[in-house]
Amino acid sequence: MNIKKELENSLPTNLKFTEKEKASIRYQVQRLSYTAKFKFKSVILAVFFITIASFFVLSMTLPNLIEENALNDRIIGNTTHSSGETFESFFHRKMKEMHQDEENFTYSLVHTEMNAVHKDDMIAVFKERNSHSEEKIYIAYIEKEGSQWEWKRTRGAEWDSPVKWSSMDKIPYIYSGAIRDNSIVEVYAGDEKAIIIDIVNDKRFWYVISPVKDVQVKMVKKDGTEEVIKSLNFEE
Template identity: 65%
Template sequence: MKKKIIVGFLLYIVFLVGCLKEQTFEEFFHQEMKEMHKEEENYSYTLVHTELNAVHEDDAIAVFKEHNNRGEQIFIAYFEKQDNQWVWKQTRGAEWNTPVKWSSMHQTPYIYSGPISDNSIIEVYAGEEPAKIITVEGEKRFWYAISPVKNVEVMIVKEDGTKEIIEEIDHGEIQN
């Protein structure tokens, strides 16, 4: 009788462990967004792009749009898995149609990013690293590049082959 109880108990534990489902990155992201903005009115967001294992195994990048009291903004966020749990590490944002060109995360990994509203731009580089360019909607695009180097120059390449170094966001200028 004891043997049957022990076997039954072990089978029950195996069953429970099998039922535990690890949270996907997207489930984690949506849960965090709902929790962070639960008190806000007229708030919505759209997850535009994800990249898993972006810098190393068990990390992720998410690009998302927010509609809030400041209008529409675009963000990029970096996540890492620690002890089998996703952790939101850093975020950068921008607005469409502003003098904002690009920004970078100030901790490793150095992720450079920015909105693109000029259709003639076909490539973007952060130092030597080519950027991924994502079509967000219509003619709105967003780029990001992961660089091992802090404080690199950002260059755009246009359809006609011209190259231009673009300046980083001046947060003080934007607030004025």
């Protein structure tokens, strides 16, 4: 667009001006043309710098936004969508369902081991008590099938019971028991060494995941002596 020519062409042709007036008009036209061009270039430069600045800000913040959205998707997926409910939510819901008619029932989850045998499975050790019984301790094997947790098997023990240990009769073979003897330092089911959990005071609980069914269970004491323990087939 030629602003100078448009301004000159817009003047009436039938008017007569002196040379001085014509020179003044030309000066004003040139000044207006220069001002318009300067403003136009200034606008273009301003738009250019704003675009560059916006691109720079976007390049700095976009990766963080993408990472934040991905994290939110993982959290949502882990709790409500693609992966179903969390293990903790499932465990507490199932405990309330299984004991909803019991009076003065209490329980506490004392130990968990995720991916114990394979991916997406869980070992849960928990205590429970109601108004009609002594405190018991249990071990449960729980697997995730698809997006849902499934409670597979449970074994339990009492602190002062003559029953020293019990085992699950299906794969995975999990041996477990309660002990109150502080002289016991190790427990083995076959060649597998037990995980021993301190519960409270002298109360402890142990378990072993074994690939073999019907193995010998032995306890090792501080003085190095070993004692083979027979099961009395306590089951829940």
